[in-house]
Amino acid sequence: MKAGKVEGVIAEFENPAALIKAAEQLRDSGYKKFDCHSPFPIHGMDQAMGEKRSILGWIVGPVAFIMVLAGFLFEGWTSTIAYPLVISGKPLFSYQAYGAVAFALMVLTSALVSLVGMLAINKLPRFHHPVFYSERFNRATDDGFFVSVEAQDERFKEEDTAEFLKSIGGREVELLVAND
Amino acid sequence: MNFDATTYRVSDVKPVMTKALGAGILGLLLTFAGYFLKSDQFFFSYLVAYLFWVSLALGALFLVLLFHLTGTTWGIVLRRILETVIMVLPYLAIFFIPILLGMHHLYHWSHADVMANDPILSRKAGYLNITFFTIRTLVYFAVWYYIAKKLYKTSLEMDNGATPEQVKTLKKVSAPGMILFALTTTFASFDWIMSLYPHWYSTIFGLYFFSGGLVGMLAFLTWFGLYLRKKGLLKDVITVEHYHDLAKMIFGFIIFWGYMGFSQYLLIWYANIPEETVFYLARWQGSWPVITMTIVFGHFVIPFVALLPRSAKRNLKFLSILSLFVLIMHWIDIFWLVMPVLHKSGIRFCILDLTSFFGIGGFFMWLFWKQFSKHPLTPVGDPRFKESLNYKNL
Secondary structure (H helix, E strand, O other), X not given: OOOOOEEEEEEEEOOHHHHHHHHHHHHHOOOOOEEEEOOOXXXXXXXXXXXXXXXXXXXXXXXXXXXXXXXXXXXXXXXXHHOOOOOOOOXXXXXXXXXXXXXXXXXXXXXXXXXXXXXXXXXOOOOOOHHHHOOHHHHHHOOOEEEEEEOOOOOOOHHHHHHHHHHOOOEEEEEEEOOO | OXXXXXXXXXXXXXXXXXXXXXXXXXXXXXXXXHHHHOHHHHHHHHHHHHHHHHHHHHHHHHHHHHHHHHOOOHHHHHHHHXXXXXXXXXXXXXXXXXXXXXXXXXXXXXXXXXXXXXXXXXXXXXXXXHHHHHHHHHHHHHHHHHHHHHHHHHHHHHHHOOOXXXXXXXXXXXXXXXXXXXXXXXXXXXXXXXHHOOOOOOOOHHHHHHHHHHHHHHHHHHHHHHHHHHOOOOOOOOOHHHHHHHHHHHHHHHHHHHHHHHHHHHHHHHHOOHHHHHXXXXXXXXXXXXXXXXXXXXXXXXXXHHOXXXXXXXXXXXXXXXXXXXXXXXXXXXXXXXXXXXXXXXXXXXXXXXXXXXXXXXXXXXXXHHHHOOOOOOOOOXXXXXXXXXXXXX
């Protein structure tokens, strides 16, 4: 990061209701790369920010189907081709017994893909974010409700965005200036 | 049907009730006529239909108990429908009389000479005898009646303003009620279905029967809610959010049912002991595999995949078709549990299967509407009724 470069702008809001209103106004005026920060989850924030539903389910679903099939075939292969052992007088291809392990494999891989996929979609882990240039922002984990707009947003212009945040009720509007 | 949106009451339900009663009388008359033609078929068809409707009512009893125990919000608007169903449950005791009369046709342990000459069955005579069987059945219905009445009455009293004590009473009845429900349902399934094969036993069978009934009841509730919606009733009360949750419950308990069915199958297959495998052997004779596989796919795989996407769970048109499909599958499941005892060589449907279904079902729905139209269609006095109305899925 180049010192002195404006990375975004941040504004503080009075309470959760004001934060939701601000998010709606940002959404309606076409901002895309903005975020809301609050000490606790707020119901209805996703719609207010215009967030789409996560695509994670469509990643985990196919993985689950592939892995349950793979688990089934893997067990079939081990017990008929790799290690053909007769167990309690049953046929080598005793598919009835494969369900449990195939299911467990499906659950395991789905859980792992859910976790890794969630982190990847959230662009985590990351070590730094422009909002940390603001001293006031520390209160987002205590009693502060903030909106931040990133400089990469197409509509972002230092003064205009700051003015806009002020006009929708933001206090302590602050430019996020790189200082490292 | 006329619906008053301020009092949540319905009037002019005569046409529906007449239709239900007509189907009930006609169905039962035709079924009883079948007794003189094929008496064995009559009793088995009647038992299938009877178990179908009883299992639905038991599913409703479980849901009401569960709602009170978990303090659910979303389900409150649906509770009066379930509470009405559980008040129909005690009446079904009357419909048990033909089964008692036909015990010699249905349960071969009811013949004293068979019991005496069978070394295994003679040891079970202390449990499997007609007197004790009748007493047990009476006890089950008495327990269900007591729990249902207490829950229903308290809920009605709450319609005119609820007190915290009433909410507490509902919870206090539900906790021991749930334990009693589990015990009575398990033993009822042992007595009514498992003892068709007196040599066979499966400890998980009670759960299998209960989970099937619960899935059936959830499907019935979805279908019935959408039926009311079509008639313009409770349109703004049971919203797409509530159907979404019902669909989730169907999805969840379809998996639970599959889990129970598979657990029973896997352990019996694995141990391979003759007195246990006899159950599945009978369901693999002749054309029976067709029904067996229909259940595996129709009662589990198809609804499971169909209900996976969120959009499917919120599509009311789709849900009304799926809930009917699941109900049909539940009937086939009961058919599959009972009928191989009579038709050992293969599937044989009989017109009596249909007439007995509509016979008992007609009376069931008649009793239901009679009770349902007397009071508000939804528990308006519940302290969290408003919260339930405005419930939203995240």
